[in-house]
Amino acid sequence: MNQLLTDDIEQQCQQLIDAPTWWVALSGGVDSVALLHSLALFLQLSPQQTKPRLVAIHINHGLSANASQWQQECADFCRQLGCDLVIERVDVINQGKGVEAEARAQRYRAIAQHLAAEDVVFTGHHLDDQVETLFLRLMRGAGLLGLQGVKRDGVVFGCRVVRLLLSVPRADIEDYACHHQLEWVDDESNNDPRFDRNFLRHQVLPLLSNRWPRYRAAVDRAVQWLSEADHALQEYSQQDLQVLAGKDRWGGYLLLSPLIEMSQVRQKTVLRYWLAGHNCRLSSAVEFDAIVAQLARVKSGAELYRGDYRLMAFADKLYLVDRNDSECVDYSYGVDCLPMTLETPGGRLVFTEPSDDVEEGLLVAAPLPLRVAGRDLGQSVRPIGRGGSRSVKKVLQEHKVPNWYRQTLPMIYAANQVVAVADCVACEHDLPADSAFVVRWQPASFSPFYES
Secondary structure, three states, rough: OOOOOHHHHHHHHHOOOOOEEEEEEEEHHHHHHHHHHHHHHHHHHHOOOOOEEEEEEEEEOOOOOOOOHHHHHHHHHHHHHHHHHEEEEOOOOOOOOOOHHHHHHHHHHHHHHHHHHOOEEEEEHHHHHHHHHHHHHOOOOOOOHHHHHHOOEEEEEEEEEEEOOOOOHHHHHHHHHHOOOOOOOOOOOOOOOOHOOOOOOHHHHHHHHHHOOOOHHHHHHHHHHHHHHHHHHHHHHHHOOOOOOOEEOOOOEEHHHHHHHHHHHHHHHHHHHHHHHHHOOOOOHHHHHHHHHHHHHOOOOEEEEEEEEEEEEOOOOOEEEEEOOOOOOEEEEEEEOOOOOEEEOEEEEEEOOOOOOOOOOOOEEEOEEEEEEEEEOOOOOOOOOOOOOOOOOHHHHHHOOOOOOOOOOEEEOOOOOEEEEEEEEEEEOOOOOOOOOOEEEEEEOOOOOOOO
């Protein structure tokens, strides 16, 4: 096979020709080597005057005794090809999700730090990878989203990732590499049957191939049908989300009362697409069932789910919350001039001079310098106009601050006296009030990364 990029793939490349840089994830394996070679050839033959810069990026995970050799072979190949190469080394520490998953996360995070806006990352995923992924997810009981397999064009840890070869069998890639006399490395771990993917690849799928030689193409068609069904269901769910979904200063939410009135099947569908819209998913149907079972009796302040993120009920809304937002953190920052912006564990604080142009925020009559620190448990303050002291907990309840923000909420001090509770309330104090400032609190927003 002397041409790897079919007409359809070349058309997709042409649609991406305006990207500043094409990054190719180069492991040194046959798929990424062939992909890089074919893209270099495509750009060389393209009549386009302005073309993207082609850069390979190799991530050395240090997991194999041969890792340094693979890195060197990637460098040699790029030198022969006349292609720039970026090398990153990452430390892979298993944090409970498996070495493979952690290596993948570290790999994409390392790539992401090099990307500029509109850059594209190409990976060498091919049809055999797609088939293996589908079978693995089927064995885990995946739903409609999971059974679509690997996406041809998606976002992974903030990177736009395009998988041009997803409909190309591995055998065709190897034929291309042999035709062009390319050299590649073989990862010895790919032959270890202890890993589920290798067990499928070497023991299960060959049996299917003997019985149904065209099973890969059939799986590819099935994935496309599933994708179309998912797209139709997503359009239907958007009608519900237009009514239920919203965003306020505390984050993205779903209205609970109308959600509870829906059937459980419809609740699951709405939740699934709402979470996907925020780049989040639940890992199992069991978790969906557990959340839906709680909806009918949920109370304000309740936590319905905790994983990489949390689902919290508050004031008849279901919020998507960072899992760390309720952790109590000691911090202290100084403010000695205006304007000033502080990034705190509880979010961003913006201090400005009083002005007619400032429409948002809390006006506080108190002198500089200021100190910003976390809240002390059991702390009391004297809200202006309330005649006496009140607990900070009570003040936050009155201002409808969700419970997960209360531990990291910023308190503002002048000369060791509380002059404001975030931008919720100004407090009485014994200091000169001939100067003032405006403070605006922007609670830390939830910004997850999810592979798609």
